[in-house]
Amino acid sequence: MTTPLRDLIRRVRECKTAAEERAVVAKESAHLRDSFKKEDVANRHRNIAKLMYLHMLGYPTHFGQMECLKLIARPSFAEKRIGYLGLMALLDEKQEILMLVTNSIQQDLKGKNQYTMGLALCALGNICSAEMARDLVVDVKKLMKSSMIYLKKKSAICAVRLVQKAPELLLDFKDEALALLDERSHGVLLGAVTLALELCKLDPVEAVGWFRAKVHNLIKMLKHLTTSGSGSADHNVRGVPDPFLQVQILHLLRLLGKGSPEISDVMSDVLAQVASNTDASKNAGCAVLYECAKTIIEIESTGGLKVLAVNILGKFLGHRDNNMKYVALDTLIKVVTIDPKAVQRHKNVIVQCVQDADISIRMRALELACALVNENNVEVFMEVLLQFMEDSEVAFKPKLVEKICELVEGFAQSPQWHVDTMVELLEKGGAYMQDRSARSFLVMISSTESIQGYAVRKLYRALFDNLDQSSTNLLTVALWCVGEFGGKLLSGEGQLADEIPLKVTESEVISLVEQVMKQGSQSDEVMEYSLTSLVKLSERFSSNEARIQGTISKYKKSSLLELQQRACEFDRLFKHGRIRSQLLETMPSLLSGDGEEASQGDAPANPAPAGGDLLGDDILGLDLGGGDAAPSPVDALTDLLGEAAVSPTSAPSGQQGGADLMDMLGGGGPVPAGAGQASDPLSDLLGGGSGASPPPSPTFPPAVVYDKNGVSIQFSFAKESNQVIITAAYQNSSPAPVTDFVLQAAVPKYLQLKMEPATGNQLGPLGSGAVQQIMRVVNSLEGQKAIMMRLKITYACNGGQVSEMVEVKNFPQGL
Amino acid sequence: MTIKFILLVNKQGQTRLAKYTDEFLTVDERTMLEGEIVRKCLSRTERQCSIVQHRNYKVIYRRYASLFFLVGVDEEENELAIMEFIHCVVETMDRYFGNVCELDIMFHIEKAHYLLDEMLVNGTILDTNRSNILTPLQMLDKAQQSSS
Numbered sequence: 001m002t003t004p005l006r007d008l009i010r011r012v013r014e015c016k017t018a019a020e021e022r023a024v025v026a027k028e029s030a031h032l033r034d035s036f037k038k039e040d041v042a043n044r045h046r047n048i049a050k051l052m053y054l055h056m057l058g059y060p061t062h063f064g065q066m067e068c069l070k071l072i073a074r075p076s077f078a079e080k081r082i083g084y085l086g087l088m089a090l091l092d093e094k095q096e097i098l099m100l101v102t103n104s105i106q107q108d109l110k111g112k113n114q115y116t117m118g119l120a121l122c123a124l125g126n127i128c129s130a131e132m133a134r135d136l137v138v139d140v141k142k143l144m145k146s147s148m149i150y151l152k153k154k155s156a157i158c159a160v161r162l163v164q165k166a167p168e169l170l171l172d173f174k175d176e177a178l179a180l181l182d183e184r185s186h187g188v189l190l191g192a193v194t195l196a197l198e199l200c201k202l203d204p205v206e207a208v209g210w211f212r213a214k215v216h217n218l219i220k221m222l223k224h225l226t227t228s229g230s231g232s233a234d235h236n237v238r239g240v241p242d243p244f245l246q247v248q249i250l251h252l253l254r255l256l257g258k259g260s261p262e263i264s265d266v267m268s269d270v271l272a273q274v275a276s277n278t279d280a281s282k283n284a285g286c287a288v289l290y291e292c293a294k295t296i297i298e299i300e301s302t303g304g305l306k307v308l309a310v311n312i313l314g315k316f317l318g319h320r321d322n323n324m325k326y327v328a329l330d331t332l333i334k335v336v337t338i339d340p341k342a343v344q345r346h347k348n349v350i351v352q353c354v355q356d357a358d359i360s361i362r363m364r365a366l367e368l369a370c371a372l373v374n375e376n377n378v379e380v381f382m383e384v385l386l387q388f389m390e391d392s393e394v395a396f397k398p399k400l401v402e403k404i405c406e407l408v409e410g411f412a413q414s415p416q417w418h419v420d421t422m423v424e425l426l427e428k429g430g431a432y433m434q435d436r437s438a439r440s441f442l443v444m445i446s447s448t449e450s451i452q453g454y455a456v457r458k459l460y461r462a463l464f465d466n467l468d469q470s471s472t473n474l475l476t477v478a479l480w481c482v483g484e485f486g487g488k489l490l491s492g493e494g495q496l497a498d499e500i501p502l503k504v505t506e507s508e509v510i511s512l513v514e515q516v517m518k519q520g521s522q523s524d525e526v527m528e529y530s531l532t533s534l535v536k537l538s539e540r541f542s543s544n545e546a547r548i549q550g551t552i553s554k555y556k557k558s559s560l561l562e563l564q565q566r567a568c569e570f571d572r573l574f575k576h577g578r579i580r581s582q583l584l585e586t587m588p589s590l591l592s593g594d595g596e597e598a599s600q601g602d603a604p605a606n607p608a609p610a611g612g613d614l615l616g617d618d619i620l621g622l623d624l625g626g627g628d629a630a631p632s633p634v635d636a637l638t639d640l641l642g643e644a645a646v647s648p649t650s651a652p653s654g655q656q657g658g659a660d661l662m663d664m665l666g667g668g669g670p671v672p673a674g675a676g677q678a679s680d681p682l683s684d685l686l687g688g689g690s691g692a693s694p695p696p697s698p699t700f701p702p703a704v705v706y707d708k709n710g711v712s713i714q715f716s717f718a719k720e721s722n723q724v725i726i727t728a729a730y731q732n733s734s735p736a737p738v739t740d741f742v743l744q745a746a747v748p749k750y751l752q753l754k755m756e757p758a759t760g761n762q763l764g765p766l767g768s769g770a771v772q773q774i775m776r777v778v779n780s781l782e783g784q785k786a787i788m789m790r791l792k793i794t795y796a797c798n799g800g801q802v803s804e805m806v807e808v809k810n811f812p813q814g815l
Numbered sequence: 816m817t818i819k820f821i822l823l824v825n826k827q828g829q830t831r832l833a834k835y836t837d838e839f840l841t842v843d844e845r846t847m848l849e850g851e852i853v854r855k856c857l858s859r860t861e862r863q864c865s866i867v868q869h870r871n872y873k874v875i876y877r878r879y880a881s882l883f884f885l886v887g888v889d890e891e892e893n894e895l896a897i898m899e900f901i902h903c904v905v906e907t908m909d910r911y912f913g914n915v916c917e918l919d920i921m922f923h924i925e926k927a928h929y930l931l932d933e934m935l936v937n938g939t940i941l942d943t944n945r946s947n948i949l950t951p952l953q954m955l956d957k958a959q960q961s962s963s
Contacts, residue, residue, distance in 0.1 A: 058846040125936040157936045286893035322864035356861040
């Protein structure tokens with residue numbers, strides 16, 4: 001016994017909990033399945049409607065798909081109607097069912113009743129797959145030529161789906177699509193223009209060409225719509241003649257005009273006409289104007305017309321309706337990269353939008369406003385933005401702060417302004433600032449020596465004034481600077497003309513840092529920064545060393561592991577007076593390493609602080625118990641090991657033939673060689689103490705090992721620990737070019753040879769285009785046996801092949 | 816250039832009509848998407864603009880008494896034209912049902928779908944003229960009356 005849909009809805013609505021609803025739906029689904037099994041023909045119609053309802057509520061309905069097919073095959077229109085509806089709505093990704101329905105649709109497309117045919121077109125337009133498109137393209141094309149408007153408009157839209165699914169059908173629709181553009185009915189025209197748009201998108205070259213030939217038709221159509229004001233009165237929307245058709249035509253014109261100055265020129269008149277004649281007081285009119293502006297901007301239009309388009313959008317910005325503002329901002333953001341000057345004119349109203357009540361408008365306005373900022377107006381803009389910073393809502397602040405940071409970094413006119421703005425920002429919105437921005441501010445200070453004094457004093461004041469409510473970012477930036485540039489803080493170094501002198505004493509500074517640490521709510525990060533700041537100050541304020549040491553030792557019992565470790569290490573540091581001053585030196589400019597790590601290659605040469613990050617993590621890595629240990633030997637070792645591990649992979653390329661030789665000689669060698677090589681610099685470092693550089697390597701005279709037919713090979717030597725690096729330079733002094741130059745080398749077993757690929761295999765005539773190749777040799781019997789080598793040289797010259805063997809024994813002594 | 820979905824939702828956030836074009840979302844994906852979008856749009860105030868970016872959709876919504884019409888479109892679509900289209904749908908429903916309300920749409924869900932099918936195919940606008948849209952529907956109604 002089936003109940004009406006109304007009854008089901010009532011029962012579902014009466015459910016108080018989700019569980020009750022599920023129970024009702026499960027019961028009903030079971031009923032429906034039952035009814036389908038019993039082939040309850042009379043109630044099919046009602047059952048599908050129920051399924052639609054359950055589907056909308058988000059329950060599974062796949063079991064009804066077959067039932068829809070059965071309804072579609074029925075003769076009555078009402079049954080077909082609900083069958084098709086169910087098919088379109090209930091179909092899921094399992095598309096096997098589509099195969100079954102193709103035949104029914106074809107039958108209906110060939111039917112007699114235009115509404116049945118329209119129904120099939122509608123279904124096909126919504127669910128068609130690539131196979132169906134290929135099977136039914138002929139039937140759809142036939143209907144596009146039908147005499148009935150209803151079928152024409154539906155088949156045009158249906159064709160859109162067909163080409164979307166099977167783009168190879170594009171050409172099939174060419175004639176029909178062009179013919180439909182000559183129709184008069186708005187419904188058909190809308191479909192025709194939509195189809196044209198789709199074809200142009202799928203084939204931006206050929207199809208665009210077809211429709212460019214029709215551009216005069218389109219212009220006439222648009223002109224008719226704008227001037228007569230009547231068109232077909234049924235399609236008017238509050239006085240605006242068919243806005244939907246106008247929008248589609250303008251969109252199509254956009255695709256046609258793009259990239260073609262001639263076509264763009266042809267349509268410029270009508271675009272200007274639409275832009276000036278459309279009533280902007282109604283939403284429908286605005287939709288047309290908006291589309292028109294987009295078209296003018298994207299086609300190859302003249303400057304004057306572009307200004308007109310930007311002005312339309314500019315007017316939208318002042319509109320009462322927020323949606324107008326939204327679309328205008330959205331479009332202007334795209335325009336500003338192409339034509340910043342035209343947008344610049346609307347600067348004031350854009351800035352007003354930054355203060356709009358609606359956050360989506362504000363976000364976009366901010367983005368646009370920032371795109372308008374340049375060197376000349378950044379200071380004015382910044383005042384507005386910083387002012388706005390204070391009274392904007394919390395959700396908006398992170399975005400605003402991020403933008404301000406970007407602008408300051410990009411357009412700062414002077415370091416002083418940069419520091420002033422950033423400190424103000426840190427005070428007003430430091431909590432919303434990303435760590436990245438705060439770090440890059442530090443990098444800026446550290447790399448601009450002239451501003452360091454001013455910055456540290458400014459930050460000290462900010463820290464002093466905002467002690468109770470300041471953000472982590474302000475605290476860490478200020479603490480870092482106070483630690484690093486403590487000397488400049490007191491001495492007044494780098495005093496700027498308009499700066500108010502700061503009068504503080506060493507103990508006041510230390511007290512301030514201690515005060516920061518005493519506030520119970522500080523984050524771990526702030527505590528760590530404070531501690532590092534203090535240890536740095538102990539070096540700069542030598543008379544207060546004992547006091548600082550006392551403060552630091554308090555944290556040796558901290559429950560925070562990191563803080564405790566730091567305190568212990570720093571405390572030990574006070575006992576090592578000699579290395580302490582080196583460790584606590586001011587950091588070198590952070591510019592190169594982006595505040596993360598100084599370049600790794602420098603690590604062995606520099607004392608520890610240089611290689612560390614801002615927190616001085618490297619200092620913590622020191623084994624202080626071990627006495628004067630070398631700084632971060634681990635890093636240097638991995639670095640070198642890394643290098644050694646990489647080099648075997650850059651073995652000679654097959655083209656050079658060197659690889660074969662390597663194999664012959666037992667190319668497995670590089671691994672022990674690498675290890676030996678790495679251990680050496682390590683022992684060097686460990687033995688040499690901090691900052692010791694390796695002994696200067698002796699120099700060796702270069703040797704010419706081959707010189708015939710104008711082709712010469714010169715070896716230059718360098719020694720790196722136990723490895724000899726030979727740079728072979730090939731040159732050709734004859735007037736004929738040498739091609740296919742390949743050098744192969746063989747060495748006795750006690751040597752290991754690695755060849756890198758040569759820089760080329762062509763030697764230009766008369767010494768032009770020299771080629772280099774690097775070989776690395778490790779001598780396992782160093783001191784007992786000298787290096788020797790056999791070279792095979794092959795090349796082509798003057799049309800002949802040359803192949804030579806040379807033995808090289810005259811390597812310099814001491815290699 | 817295409818409408819991806821149309822949702823009709825009441826003030827409580829219950830879906831009263833849903834039409835998806837082109838994309839086959841699973842039941843779960845659909846429920847989740849609807850939940851997210853409805854929460855987002857219904858929490859906005861009157862003063863805020865009616866265009867919301869959600870995932871890769873732009874959602875344009877309009878409120879009529881207790882019913883919200885939400886339309887999801889792709890990036891290229893003309894948002895203002897969609898606003899107008901929503902209004903056109905509402906006016907057409909009004910004409911057909913006579914002062915349309917939430918219950919009309921619920922109890923005649925299939926008819927609401929027929930109506931949309933005459934206005935929209937595959938996410939593109941088919942027709943916006945009220946009499947063109949309603950003629951097939953009225954004929955169907957007549958045929959059903961005479962048969963019953």
